[in-house]
Amino acid sequence: MHTIDVNTGRPYRVHVGTFLLERVGETCREVAGGERACIVTDTNVGPLYANPVRQGLAEAGYEVDIFTFEAGEANKRAGTYISILEFLAERAYTRSDVVVALGGGVTGDMAGFAAATYMRGCAYVQVPTSLLAMVDSSVGGKCAIDLSSGKNLAGAFWQPAAVLADIGCLATLDDAQFADGCGEVVKHAAIADPDLFCALERTPLTPELLRENVPLVEELVARNIDIKRAVVEMDERETQARKLLNFGHSIGHAVEASENYRLGHGTCVAIGMTAISRAAAALGACDTTVPERIETACAAHGLTTRTERTLDEIFDAALHDKKRHGDTIDVVIPRRIGACSIETVSLATFRDLIAEGIGAKGK
Numbered sequence: 309m310h311t312i313d314v315n316t317g318r319p320y321r322v323h324v325g326t327f328l329l330e331r332v333g334e335t336c337r338e339v340a341g342g343e344r345a346c347i348v349t350d351t352n353v354g355p356l357y358a359n360p361v362r363q364g365l366a367e368a369g370y371e372v373d374i375f376t377f378e379a380g381e382a383n384k385r386a387g388t389y390i391s392i393l394e395f396l397a398e399r400a401y402t403r404s405d406v407v408v409a410l411g412g413g414v415t416g417d418m419a420g421f422a423a424a425t426y427m428r429g430c431a432y433v434q435v436p437t438s439l440l441a442m443v444d445s446s447v448g449g450k451c452a453i454d455l456s457s458g459k460n461l462a463g464a465f466w467q468p469a470a471v472l473a474d475i476g477c478l479a480t481l482d483d484a485q486f487a488d489g490c491g492e493v494v495k496h497a498a499i500a501d502p503d504l505f506c507a508l509e510r511t512p513l514t515p516e517l518l519r520e521n522v523p524l525v526e527e528l529v530a531r532n533i534d535i536k537r538a539v540v541e542m543d544e545r546e547t548q549a550r551k552l553l554n555f556g557h558s559i560g561h562a563v564e565a566s567e568n569y570r571l572g573h574g575t576c577v578a579i580g581m582t583a584i585s586r587a588a589a590a591l592g593a594c595d596t597t598v599p600e601r602i603e604t605a606c607a608a609h610g611l612t613t614r615t616e617r618t619l620d621e622i623f624d625a626a627l628h629d630k631k632r633h634g635d636t637i638d639v640v641i642p643r644r645i646g647a648c649s650i651e652t653v654s655l656a657t658f659r660d661l662i663a664e665g666i667g668a669k670g671k
């Protein structure tokens with residue numbers, strides 16, 4: 309098992325290993341206390357994994373409730389969020405009770421936001437079950453729901469009391485969900501860890517690797533979390549350094565929106581990283597091996613790097629990005645594998661970068 313201590317304003321420990329679902333109860337007892345525990349999960353994950361978590365919580369002395377919502381990003385919205393709050397209130401949860409987010413990033417974001425706001429904040433423990441949630445969304449304390457006007461528009465910074473990433477859960481992801489999580493894995497290596505990038509080029513993180521070598525998968529997940537930890541510790545509230553984690557996201561988010569969220573987040577990040585790297589290489593900000601290696605690494609992880617969307621569709625979607633400030637937008641530019649810089653560019657320049665990155669004709 310790997311443990312990673314995250315030293316944010318409220319510090320917490322991340323555990324990465326196997327057979328951790330059974331230990332959620334004792335961990336909650338240690339880090340959160342309280343009398344009641346509410347597992348928040350979705351209709352895919354609940355039937356697979358809620359039982360061992362429920363049992364462990366009961367053995368640790370908790371009265372346990374389970375709130376299950378219909379799986380999918382479409383339900384990361386105000387209606388579901390309010391239902392969680394009502395569910396807790398009807399059962400007389402207090403500020404000293406605990407919420408357990410059992411599922412992917414949608415569950416973690418929504419349960420986290422409910423915990424951040426229920427009675428002005430109660431403890432929650434993240435039990436990520438998708439690869440994306442393990443390597444990215446469960447760590448760092450950002451939590452949010454979507455509004456009609458866009459993704460993640462209402463949210464909070466609220467650190468979990470602990471994170472338990474049970475690698476065994478990855479076995480039930482389908483290949484596309486697994487690959488989707490790898491978008492963030494390639495991103496972490498590309499912004500901060502050239503050795504990890506080389507390791508992923510030699511041995512991609514795939515469902516086959518999970519079947520053959522669980523300890524290696526565990527180590528790769530832990531290294532990813534450690535990269536996120538280091539960035540989040542530098543800049544918990546995303547004033548500057550944390551923006552590095554947005555590599556591939558300015559274009560990626562725009563592709564995601566212009567695709568009407570039919571493509572997974574990690575897949576759009578892969579498209580975004582490749583596009584911005586191609587544009588950076590064209591401008592001389594990095595050499596051409598950078599986009600080539602990123603594109604090849606994404607493909608080796610089963611990720612597409614091309615988009616059918618047009619320049620105008622992507623640029624229009626980018627105008628709605630919450631990371632835009634008036635007429636400028638922050639873009640993460642790769643300098644070499646393992647090192648990026650954050651640049652503030654005008655929207656006109658951003659449009660040129662998209663055009664260059666996706667190879668649009670008649671820019």
Ligand SMILES: NC(=O)c1ccc[n+]([C@@H]2O[C@H](COP(=O)([O-])OP(=O)(O)OC[C@H]3O[C@@H](n4cnc5c(N)ncnc54)[C@H](O)[C@@H]3O)[C@@H](O)[C@H]2O)c1
Pocket residue numbers: 350351352353356379380381384411412413414415417437438439440441444445446447448449450451452459460477478479480481482485488573
């Ligand atoms: N807070 C952050 O810092 C942060 C970072 C990145 C992404 N996100 C958010 O995370 C979300 C995407 O996360 P996601 O891809 O995990 O989405 P998700 O939670 O919808 O999970 C994807 C699908 O996999 C299923 N699933 C999850 N674990 C499973 C398992 N072990 N076995 C079988 N099926 C399983 C889910 O039911 C769902 O159908 C987005 O809403 C995004 O905005 C947040």
Ligand SMILES: [Zn+2]
Pocket residue numbers: 444492557573577
């Ligand atoms: Zn992301």
